[in-house]
Every structure is written in structure tokens, then in C-alpha cells.
Amino acid sequence: MASTIRRRRWASLLGVTALAVTAGGALACPAGASTNVDFATHCIPPAIAGLPPIDGTTTASIAVDNTSPKVGDTVTVTYTVVKPAANNPTALDLPADIMTPTGKVTLGGAQTGSFTVAGPKKNDPVPGNGTFPSFSMTGTFTVTDPGAITLSPGDYNIHTSYILELDTPCSVTDPPAPVSETITATAGTPVNTRAISLGSASGNAGDSVTVSGSNFTPGAPVTLAGRSGTAQTADTATATVGTDGTFSGSLTVNDKTTTGIVAYEGSAWSADLGAGPAAYVVNDTTPVPPGSQKLTTSVKAGTLSMTQAGDTVALSAVDFGQGGASTGALQTVTVKDFRGGPAGWSLTGKVTDFTGPGAKIDAGRLSWAPACATKAGSPSTCQAGSSGAVGGSGATLASTPDGTATGGEFTVDAGLSLDVPAFTPPGSYSGVLTLTLT
Incomplete structure (x- = not known):
């Protein structure tokens, strides 16, 4: 395994396009470690x-x-x-x-x-x-x-x-x-600022784990429960919150599929009244019967990454004295989410001002109409961002939500339109569009 972990935030400056009387863009995505x-x-x-x-x-x-x-x-x-x-x-x-x-x-x-x-x-x-x-x-x-x-x-x-x-x-x-x-x-x-911590992150089936909580409602009864993915298991226990909003209880974990532990107020799990899941693993101690062989395999988690079809975009020219929409299409971006787990992703973009011969076109004049397609078989479904201005503060190009099962491959496109003022001096204008994947 490499000695560093790439963050799920990418940025690397890919280039700048010079355009006649219009503007151009370049996609960017830097990486940190x-x-x-x-x-x-x-x-x-x-x-x-x-x-x-x-x-x-x-x-x-x-x-x-x-x-x-x-x-x-x-x-x-x-x-x-x-x-x-x-x-x-x-x-x-x-x-x-x-x-x-x-x-x-x-x-x-x-x-x-x-x-x-x-x-x-x-x-x-x-x-x-x-x-x-x-x-x-x-x-x-x-x-x-x-x-x-x-x-x-x-x-x-x-x-x-x-x-x-x-x-x-x-x-x-x-x-x-x-x-x-x-x-x-x-x-x-x-x-919700409720939080829990565990005395141990693993144990054998039938072991008890100490669950400690903070910022719960003073005096409230709390349910401690095992989770298998997003489903609650049959392993539950109760505790009572003290006057300072804290509690400590013990939960016996029998279900071998347990992946986490939650604590919540009320009769059923609620993200608004609960905390967790805190990661927990049940060790598989099942003995292998005589004459049998235990077969195991694993699925290796991958990364969240993006690539693009090119690094320059040539927008259409407009006439001096008339101005108007200088249009083009974003180079197709491919997002691959092979991390596994419940997290979705978000692809955002922001653009610089377009600079030219002694003048500039404000970044707020660039707008886009995003589109996103999901490859068949992907657990997640890609959602295109809203059409509108990109600007220097940025906007969402596409995203997938958090969920029980996430991941897959996605292609993201967008129609681009730069509103060029009527009497913008003739010449080539260029700006940089930076895309960030998190």
C-alpha cells in the first residue's frame, strides 16, 4: 500500500484556452495527501x-x-x-x-x-x-x-x-x-450534537461492549442497539441519561453481521434523536467442522476519482457591439466511485474572471446546464446540478446521495454559456474552470 493516502478532493490545473472575441475555459482538479x-x-x-x-x-x-x-x-x-x-x-x-x-x-x-x-x-x-x-x-x-x-x-x-x-x-x-x-x-x-463512543471496537459473539454518550436529553431513556449496515439487529439494551446529558451502558452483541452500534432516544431510531453508528466488528470464531474447509474471500475497496475527455473548451465567437451568448460544451467528466460504504459524492465547479486585452468579463456571467448519466448496474444514481450561474463562488455540477449501497461509474456533461457584454473590446479572453470532487 502506498505510504500516503490520496484525499477524495482532487484539483489539478489542466490548461487555458485563448478564444477570438469570446472566452475559453480550462478544467482544473489539484490533489492533496x-x-x-x-x-x-x-x-x-x-x-x-x-x-x-x-x-x-x-x-x-x-x-x-x-x-x-x-x-x-x-x-x-x-x-x-x-x-x-x-x-x-x-x-x-x-x-x-x-x-x-x-x-x-x-x-x-x-x-x-x-x-x-x-x-x-x-x-x-x-x-x-x-x-x-x-x-x-x-x-x-x-x-x-x-x-x-x-x-x-x-x-x-x-x-x-x-x-x-x-x-x-x-x-x-x-x-x-x-x-x-x-x-x-x-x-x-x-x-443534533449527540455523540457516542465505545469501550472497544471489536469482540467475540456474546461479548459486552461499553457504550458512552454525551449531549443527550437529561433524564431520557436511551436504547443501545447493534446495526448491520442500515438495519437494526436484535441486540439491544437500555440506559438512562444523567443530569449532565451523559450516560454509560453495556450492550451484549451476538449478531455476527454487526457493523456498528447506535444509541437513540424514543421508541425507534431517529437521526435527530440518536448518535452513531460507531464502528464495531464481531470476530468470527465459528469452528470449522471436521472434514471441512473454511473458504474466505475479500472485496478490496477502491478510490473516488475523476477524469475528463480534454482540458480545453472553445466557446463560440460573438460580435463587437452586439455581444450575447458565447456557447460551448464542457469536456465530458467521468467519475468512478469504487470506495464502497455509505458515502455519496459531490462534483462542484467555480470559474475565474475571463481576462483579455485590457479588459475582463466577470466570472458571474458564465452559466451552465448540467447533465449526468449513470452506468448500468451502478448502486448510486447520479443527480445533475441546477442550471444557472457558476461564478467565482461555485455551483454543484453533479452529485450522488449517501445511501446503504453506493458507488458506480458516471458521466457528467454541461452546456456552457458566457454572457459577453455588447462592447467588450475585441480580442481573446480566457478563464479557468476548476472542478472539485469530494
């Missing part, structure tokens, strides 16, 4: 290995799907352990896809606390006593306060399911670990 950080880690090998604790260095990074959220937004976070501090604690070669990682991410700055993340059961083969491979874990948190919020990698656990069920927990020696990512949240009216 999260920061790898090193921190001292204390790992405890499984007791059966008979090994002393391991004090080493972990290299990790944090990436987010939104670096500029508003208060009340949910941010999806990916915690990647690029280089674990621990090795395979046994002399046995470990096969592929027997590792299930879980961990925590620590928040600082304008918002403090931590939340759980979990990864899929996926890994390359590990030789006996060899270094564990890189792995990634994802989770979400809700923004409750405006300002700069820092994200640091926290404790993590490597669970292996091969012959025996073994855990190798690794904790940050001097918490918090260095900051890997910083986001800037803007003020808004939070509809």
Missing part, C-alpha cells in the same frame, strides 16, 4: 506466544472525506497504519485475509474526544515472525464545534483468525500521537 506520522507504540503479543511486550514505532496517517465541514456534518475518516510496530507473534506463516484491525482516532483543537474505526478482514500473507502488512480502518464522527479540528492516530488492535483467535493490542506510548490531519469546521446550527 494526508501526513504520515511516527509515534512510539506499546504492543502486547498474545499470551500463548510467550513473548514480552513490543515497544516500537508505528507509522500511520489519517484521511477525511471533507476537510471543510459545517457543524452538524458527519465526516468519514480513514486511519491507515502504514507500518505497524508489531510483527507476527508466531513462527507460523499466516495466510491472506485473516486479520481484522480496529482502532481509535483522537480529536483535538476545537473538538475533543475519540471515536472507533474498523477495517475489513483483509491482508496479504504474513511470514512467520514477519512484519504485519499495512491496513486501513474507517469510521465517522459528527462535527459539533466550529474551528480547526485535529485528528491523530490512536490505539489499534490486530485480531487474527487462524487456528486460534488472537489479539495484538497496540497503544500509543505518549498520547496523543502527532497530528496527521486538520480540518476546519464552519459555524452552523447543529441539529
Whole structure:
């Protein structure tokens, strides 16, 4: 796995078009990368290995799907352990896809606390006593306060399911670990600031997990429940909120399909009166019957990306003294969403003023009429943005909503029209249209 994670925000300046008496555009999309950080880690090998604790260095990074959220937004976070501090604690070669990682991410700055993340059961083969491979874990948190919020990698656990069920927990020696990512949240009216955290991000079927909540209604009864995707499981428990808006309860998790845990006020789940899901994984400890073989596979998550058919757009010419609409078509943009998970995407654009021979045409005079098509078989359905001005502040070109199952391939187009003033000096005018995918 590469030593950096590309954010789901792309920008790279692709070019500028010179046009006779009209204007031209160029598409842009720059890319950023999260920061790898090193921190001292204390790992405890499984007791059966008979090994002393391991004090080493972990290299990790944090990436987010939104670096500029508003208060009340949910941010999806990916915690990647690029280089674990621990090795395979046994002399046995470990096969592929027997590792299930879980961990925590620590928040600082304008918002403090931590939340759980979990990864899929996926890994390359590990030789006996060899270094564990890189792995990634994802989770979400809700923004409750405006300002700069820092994200640091926290404790993590490597669970292996091969012959025996073994855990190798690794904790940050001097918490918090260095900051890997910083986001800037803007003020808004939070509809719901309730939040929960888990005592553990994983366990065996039948284990109990501690669920702690904050910002709930004082004195209210709260339901704790397991989630399998977007569906609630049969695993539930109750707790009562204290006078300070906090609670702590215990939930026994039996359903092996559990992917998260929620807490809510009222008789049924409501996003307005609940919090979560917090990521949680149930370890599969089902023994293989004699004479049988357990077959496993994995689906590898991909990335959110965009490409375009070209980097220049030539708009039609207009006459001096008459002006009017200088028209053309956006170079087709192809969006591929192979991340998996519940997050949709948004493709936005903004344009600079069009500059020419001693004059300019204001960015607000460029408008578009977006169109979006979804490739057959895609779980998501692309929605075109509204027709209207693009301008320097930007507008939405296309998007897909969050959902239970998301992803697919999409093509995005738009008719372009620049309203050129009647007596704009003759010459070539050019501007840059920047597209951002998040």
C-alpha cells in the first residue's frame, strides 16, 4: 500500500484556452495527501506466544472525506497504519485475509474526544515472525464545534483468525500521537450534537461492549442497539441519561453481521434523536467442522476519482457591439466511485474572471446546464446540478446521495454559456474552470 493516502478532493490545473472575441475555459482538479506520522507504540503479543511486550514505532496517517465541514456534518475518516510496530507473534506463516484491525482516532483543537474505526478482514500473507502488512480502518464522527479540528492516530488492535483467535493490542506510548490531519469546521446550527463512543471496537459473539454518550436529553431513556449496515439487529439494551446529558451502558452483541452500534432516544431510531453508528466488528470464531474447509474471500475497496475527455473548451465567437451568448460544451467528466460504504459524492465547479486585452468579463456571467448519466448496474444514481450561474463562488455540477449501497461509474456533461457584454473590446479572453470532487 502506498505510504500516503490520496484525499477524495482532487484539483489539478489542466490548461487555458485563448478564444477570438469570446472566452475559453480550462478544467482544473489539484490533489492533496494526508501526513504520515511516527509515534512510539506499546504492543502486547498474545499470551500463548510467550513473548514480552513490543515497544516500537508505528507509522500511520489519517484521511477525511471533507476537510471543510459545517457543524452538524458527519465526516468519514480513514486511519491507515502504514507500518505497524508489531510483527507476527508466531513462527507460523499466516495466510491472506485473516486479520481484522480496529482502532481509535483522537480529536483535538476545537473538538475533543475519540471515536472507533474498523477495517475489513483483509491482508496479504504474513511470514512467520514477519512484519504485519499495512491496513486501513474507517469510521465517522459528527462535527459539533466550529474551528480547526485535529485528528491523530490512536490505539489499534490486530485480531487474527487462524487456528486460534488472537489479539495484538497496540497503544500509543505518549498520547496523543502527532497530528496527521486538520480540518476546519464552519459555524452552523447543529441539529443534533449527540455523540457516542465505545469501550472497544471489536469482540467475540456474546461479548459486552461499553457504550458512552454525551449531549443527550437529561433524564431520557436511551436504547443501545447493534446495526448491520442500515438495519437494526436484535441486540439491544437500555440506559438512562444523567443530569449532565451523559450516560454509560453495556450492550451484549451476538449478531455476527454487526457493523456498528447506535444509541437513540424514543421508541425507534431517529437521526435527530440518536448518535452513531460507531464502528464495531464481531470476530468470527465459528469452528470449522471436521472434514471441512473454511473458504474466505475479500472485496478490496477502491478510490473516488475523476477524469475528463480534454482540458480545453472553445466557446463560440460573438460580435463587437452586439455581444450575447458565447456557447460551448464542457469536456465530458467521468467519475468512478469504487470506495464502497455509505458515502455519496459531490462534483462542484467555480470559474475565474475571463481576462483579455485590457479588459475582463466577470466570472458571474458564465452559466451552465448540467447533465449526468449513470452506468448500468451502478448502486448510486447520479443527480445533475441546477442550471444557472457558476461564478467565482461555485455551483454543484453533479452529485450522488449517501445511501446503504453506493458507488458506480458516471458521466457528467454541461452546456456552457458566457454572457459577453455588447462592447467588450475585441480580442481573446480566457478563464479557468476548476472542478472539485469530494
